[in-house]
Amino acid sequence: MENLRILILAAGKSTRMKSKYAKVLHRVGGSTLIEHVLRAAHSVSPDIFVVVGHSAEKVKALVPGVKFVDQQEQLGTGHAVMAARESFSRFSGDVLVLPGDVPLISARTLEAFIKFHHEGEFTASVLTAESANPHGYGRVVRRHGNELNSIVEHRDATPEILKISEINSSIYLFNAPTLLESLTKIGNNNAQGEYYLTDVIEILVNQRLKVGAFKIAAIDEILGINTRQELAAVDRLMRRRKCESLMAEGVTIIDPDTTFIDAGVEIGADTIIYPSVQIQGKTVIDEDVTIHSFTRISNSRIGAGSVVLEGCVIVDSELGERVSAGPYAHLRMAAKLADTVKVGNFVEIKNSTLGAGTKSMHLAYLGDATIGKNVNVGAGVITCNYDGVKKHPTIIEDGAFIGTDSQLIAPVRIGKDAYVAAGSSVTDDVPPESLAIARGRQAIKEGWVKRRKQKE
Incomplete structure (x- = not known):
């Protein structure tokens, strides 16, 4: 919106959380408190200032693309706005003041306000x-009507005022020049020795200026967070809402109470999610996917029709369509599985690409490998990618067959349609359509056991 500037108050220390980090750095629904507030703020204006104090450098590193105001001392909400006076001195529009710890505030509510x-x-x-x-x-x-007379703090309220159930959210909208002028008139003559933004409201009312009170229906949106218990309560609420939203869009979630899905996750219709699943970050899951219990997926993409079996960990990776992973597979660091790949029990894939139709079904480690189409990787295969100093690549071309319990010592290339015999330790490239046998020749010593017993 034009001529609107946003000021987010994020300098506070998480004293009641007993944490060394600023309150706004704590996480709910997969993001920090300040990230949730910024997401809503960006929807109404790109002109955003953030007041920082405790853990200032961490907050600045977390939220690029906004301007920062340093509040060296934290002496109340009014003092936080005072710290921004220089940045706002030539601004004649409106200032939306938002606490940094209200993660449930929505863009729709801010627009209506x-x-x-x-x-x-x-x-x-x-x-x-x-x-x-x-x-x-x-x-x-x-x-x-919609005009405000006063905001009375709980400790100062009379029994009659305490009967009022309408509360202040600490979210305000001010005409900027009027706000800055009023800030020069507030004091800190109170038990805490702090400057309060509510005193500005009192000053404006006493000047007979119009102050509005906009009441919203959902109190959850203005819930601030001061304790670990409140953090957990809001996290539960946010995750439940995410599950409800996904179910309304056609996703089956067997047990929402044990399913943890971050706010930024996207999931297609007719996907089925079993209990005790975590889906984090900016993960995208296409339609008709099945995700079984005890799986964690973070910042990854799962293609349509894929099945992720029990106990998988998938991080920063991409699965094509109709892929089968698990149980207990670990995919990480830009693992990329093309359509119809099958990855089975206790297979770990790191920074590797597997072509369409390739299979690795049991107890393998594939690191820094480029693997073609329709390759069979036997049980216990290892790409030995690290020489103690740096990593090296393994290349396996289309149609190759890697026998059980083989080690491919990188850098090495296995040619198209080549075979590696079981139990081999391959150190040299294998030409296409060749058989590599890299193991000791079997020897049979008949009668050895009997002779050994005679010596005992």
Whole structure:
């Protein structure tokens, strides 16, 4: 939206969490608190400032593409906005102030809030909600209709005001010049010695300026996080919502209570997800995929019609269509499996490409390998890619057959339609359509056992 600047307050320390990291760096639903807030903020304006204090460098590294304001001392919400005065001194539009710890706030709610503010021609507006248990929250006292009379902190409220269930969300929209002028008038004459943004609201009301109160129906959107218990509660809520959304779009989730799917994950219709599955990051799963229990998939793509069996770990990898993986396969570091590949029990694939129709069904390690189409990799095969100093590639061309318990000592190439005999340790390239046997010749010593016993 034009002429709108956003200020996110992210300087606070997570004191009640007993953490050395800033509160906004803690994670729910697969992302940090600040990342969730920024996702909603970007939908209404690209002009975003973030106030940082504790763990400032970590926050800056996490959220590029925004401007930062350093708050050296943390002396309340009003003080945090004061730290941004220089950055806002020539700005004449509106300022949306967002706490950095409200991960459930939605773009739709922010858009409706801004529309309310503009249509009501308010100097400032406050986002509010009804709470069944408003203990500890500031109460919203209305003048009439949508106009605010005051915000009364819980500790200062009379018994009559404590009966009010409408609470302050700490999300505000201000006319920037009016906000900056009012900040010069607030003080810190309170028990905490801090500067509060609610004092700006009081100043504007006393000046007979219009202050709006915009009440939303879903209080969950304004839930702030101060404890590990609240972090866990919001995480559960966010993950449940993700499951509900996916089920509404045609995904079968057998047990949503034990299924953990991050907010950024995309899953196609008619996919089936069994209990105790974790799907993380920016994973994309196409239609008609089946994912069995105890599997973790992170930042990967799974093609249509694929089956991931029990206990697989798939990270930063790509599976084509109709691939079968597992049980207990480990795919990592840009593993890429083309259509119809089969990877079975206890197979680990790292930084390798497997062509269409290739199979590796048992107890193999394939690292830094380029493997063609319709290759058979026997049980116990290892690409020996590391010489103690650096990694080396293995190339296996189309149609090759690698016998059980073979070691391919890289760098090495196995030619098209070549065979490697079981138990071989291959150090030299194998030409196409050749048989490589690289093992000791079998010797039979008849009567050896009897002679040995006679010596004893």
